[in-house]
Amino acid sequence: MNIVEIDHVTKTFGTHKAVDDLSLSVPEGCIYGFIGPNGSGKSTTLRMIMRIYYPDVGSGDILVLGQNARGAANDLIGYLPEERGLYKKMKVKDALRFYAEIQGLRDYKNPVKAWLERMNLSDWADKKIETLSKGMAQKIQFISAVIAKPKLVILDEPFSGLDPVNMDVLREVVLDLRREGSTIIFSTHDMSVAEKMCDYIFMIFKGKKVLDGTLDTIKDKYGQDTILAALPDYHGKLNDLNGIENVTDLGHMQELRITPGTDSQAILTDLMKRGRVAHFELSRPSLHDIFVRIAGPEAQVSQEPSTLEEVHHA
Amino acid sequence: MRKTFVVAMREYQAAVRTKTFIITLVLMPIMMGGGVGMQLLLHDKVDTTDKHIAVVDLTGQLYIPLSSAATERNEKGIFVEEEGETKQIKPRYLIEQETPVSDNRDEMIFALSERVRNEEIFGFVIIEPDAINNSDPNPMRHAMSYYSNSPTYDDILRWIDDPINEAIQVSRMKTANLDAAIVMKATQKHRMANLGLVEKDEDGKITKAQQTNELANIIVPLGMMMLMFMTIMIGATPLVHSVLEEKMQRISEVLLGSVPPFQLMMGKLLGMVGVSMTIGTIYLVGSAVAVHFAGYGEMFPSHIVWWFLIFQALAVLMFGSLFIAVGAAVSDLKEAQNVMTPMTLVMIVPMFVWINVVKEPTSSFSTVLSLIPPFTPMLMTIRQAVPPGVPTWQPLLGVVLMLITTVGCVFVAGRIFRIGILMQGKAPSIREAMSWIVRG
Structure with a gap:
């Protein structure tokens, strides 16, 4: 079963075609890497899968988890946007609790604790977000995307700006998520990460699909x-x-x-x-x-x- | 619904836990109380230095009665008894006669003006020669004039009229062969008492009319209106910044992955309604307790408290949704300020008209204005706070009209919010914003 099905979708901003007649299928349980130069349409595609943007009227449709309900915020999807956004004044554990709750996770106590431990951030649970380093904040944002055990995880540039140790931690987590049955789509500029981690690679250039397949077939x-x-x-x-x-x-x-x-x-x-x-x-x-x-x-x-x-x- | 609630709770806690909130909560009463305290404190700090007043009495008859009236005042009229002590609270007026030395009237006035400037005297009075005989009521012609260099200090002016006129009247009566004492008795005036209406209590007894306290009848409505204004501002305006922050920090992008835009907006709105109600309730309870202990319990308008809270909640929803739309549509604080200025102006219109509304709460001007939804919360509250209040259908109609407007505002804001919250860069033109509203 394909968890995401993009069918001839076009997205225009003003006169600029950000995504041009794109078709793509993401099978369940894989890691799918999105690559492409800056401004080629990666984030726009991810946001359309998130239903933050809608495809142009009259262009094709996007099925996520078999549904095309418009604007349905979905608890089965976790999302890490490209530009990180967290409430600066909130405490780490309060922020995670909030994100867990709005994703419909009621029993948040143990997951919050477990995730903080796993990311080596237990000591920071009671600190305010604004006191965290950039890398730590990124890890918190990552936790907020996956804490509710989504079926589909969408990560926009999850590894950018991380040191090698944290990058390894995050990579392990992503691989574990797949092992546990989640499907992961992430975009990256780091080709070696894409080569090492992805089952499938999709490259978009100037809004058009230029590569799509396993690393071997490509x-x-x-x-x-x-x-x-x-x-x-x-x-x-x-x-x-x-x-x-x-x-x-x-x-x-x-x-x-x-x-x-x-x-x-x-x-x-x-x-x-x-x-x-x-x-x-x-x-x-x-x-x-x-x-x-x-x-x-x-x-x-x-x-x-x-x-x-x-x-x-x- | 649950997500709306989660967002509302976060918004509420984020607002209530800030230092600003606590400072506002504590500082406002201190400032208001401080104002009253300062007045009490400065009550005694009045100017009691002697005021020398020169009088040029060209009639030759009025100086002596004026001087003795001043002496009487200086002896009896300027003291209060306070805890067994006699305390002077007003200055003495020392009248001195000035005989015109020069025939040139202008020169004389100039010389006296110079003395005022040199602070030898505080001011001077010129009584024209025909002041007694001429009873021409032409208001443009003054038989008496007071000159001073302190145009705002009108205590002397207000006092000095009476003794001179009294002396003039006595003099005129003497000329007309009238007994001054009899005339005074015949023309004695009474003061009208200002009373409220009487009612029948449960036993069928007619209650005694309450002496109307004019000051309280203005201060209570004014206070209620100010409280309404403050709670609306505290509830609605932070939404611009909060939405703008979420937009700039891309927090909204994450939130919209889990919460539909309308629920997110409603969550934020309800959170701030909660904040506003918290402040409103604290202040209402606080002032009820305060006036009770001050012995003015019956002055607290407890009958309109529920209306107050309903209007307040609707106002925060109405203005707050518009502010959310602004925060979502613009991309920086400066743009937000530009758009907010006209909206804030609408909010403070009641400030300009409140005095007319207090004086004539049932006039058609007041009634119509208080039914215009943006003005309803403040003006209806004023009208309700002035005894005997307004018929119940009026606040009820006010609530209905506000409800309709609020639903409209929330609808429009929801559409602008949904599109604007993810837009980065240039703010939309009015036309673009309109098309967002129409097309959705």
Whole structure:
């Protein structure tokens, strides 16, 4: 069963089409990652799923949990908005209690305590929100989104601005939520997080869907057109190599995109002329590279995103 | 419904737990009580320095009676007995005769003016030569004039008229061969007592008419109106900031995920109605107790307390919903202030007309104005507080009209709120706001 079903939906603000004829299905019990450049329509799509925004009149419909009731605030959906909002003057536990109650959770005492413990915030239960650091406030906001055990959790940029320790904590929690049967949709700018966590990835660019599927199907579509190479002694640039379209400097490693039809052995030979090759691997492009190919400035000129074939998951 | 209640409770607690609320609660009575206290304290701190008044009596007959009247006043009229002590509470008036030295009248007046400026005398009086004989009632021609450099200090002016006129009358009667004592007796005036109406009690006995206390008849309605104004302001105005804050901090986005917009708005409104009622009740009970212990228990308008609370709740709903709409439609405090100014003006209209309403509570002007919904809470309260009050159908009609208006306001506000609360950036134009209301 699909928990979210978006069917040819368009959303216009004034003359700007924020979301353009979008269709998407989110199966139950998965983690679905939304990626895309800033302003491409991620948050608008999430807000439409939340029914904070309605699709344009005359465009398609959105079914959430099998319903399309307009404006029905739903206790089965938890939401973490992109810009965090908490009552500054409220105490942490009062705020969580309030959010639990408006989501219809009556027995809030134990969940509040358990969640604060889990997020290492027990000592802060009686402090006011305004005294919390940004990261702590973000964790509180996260708790407020999931405290009522929603079936569907929508997280807009949940990991932005968190330190690695807190990021791990939150990631664990998200994975646990899925294990417990929730479906999670989150947007992120961090491609490695998306690669590591998501069962499905959806990319939106200029309001249109440009990628949709499992990581494997997406990568397969681009084939083994990428070389990961390490030349520890060579510090020059590699952009001038024959048969290379693009170079992404990963620090210790260079990610080279091969021009279609080029022999990778010829590239290896060229590389060896530059210096000692410590690592040479023929691979599929990283999600990061795919993202940049679609949304990068040169891609916008040479390749219209809408011409990319959509990759559907089964 | 439960969610509305949860939102209302949060709103109530958030407002009641603030320092501002507690300060308002404590400070208001202190300030009001302080005002009265200051007056009591300053009651004794009156000016008792002697006032020298020069009199140019061009009739040659009036100075002596005036001077003896002043002496009598200085001896008897300026003291009070307080705890066995005699205390002077008014200044002595020291009359001195000024003989005109120069034939030039203007020069004389100038010279006397200079003496006032040099603070040798407080003021001076000129009595024209024909003051006794001329009884021409032409108001433009003054037979007596008082000059001073203290135009707002009118105690002397009010006192000095009577003794001079009395002396003039005595003099005229003498000329006409009338016995002054007889005439005085014949023309003696009485004062009218100001009384309320009498009623029959349970035993069929006719009650004694209450002496009407004019001061109380103004202060009580005024006090009730001010209390109404204050509780409405405390209940309604914070909603602009609260909605604006939730909008700017994107709290509303989270809330709307769980609570439908209308329920969210109603929750906020009801929370503030609660805050306003809390303050209203505390003040009403407080003043009832206070007047009871001060011995004026019968002056407390207990018969209109329920009406007061009903009007207050409706007013907070009515104005509060409009303020919520403002908070949702604008995107910063400055814009909010701009929109709120005309609304606040409407709210304070009763402040400009209350004195007319107190004086003539049953005039058609007062009746009609008090039935216009935005003015009803304050003006109807005033009219009810002035004895004998108004027929019951009037506040009832007021409530009905307010209810209709309030439902309209809440409906309109609900539509603006639903769209505005998630809009960021520029505030909508009037036209856009109208289209939100119409299209929903």
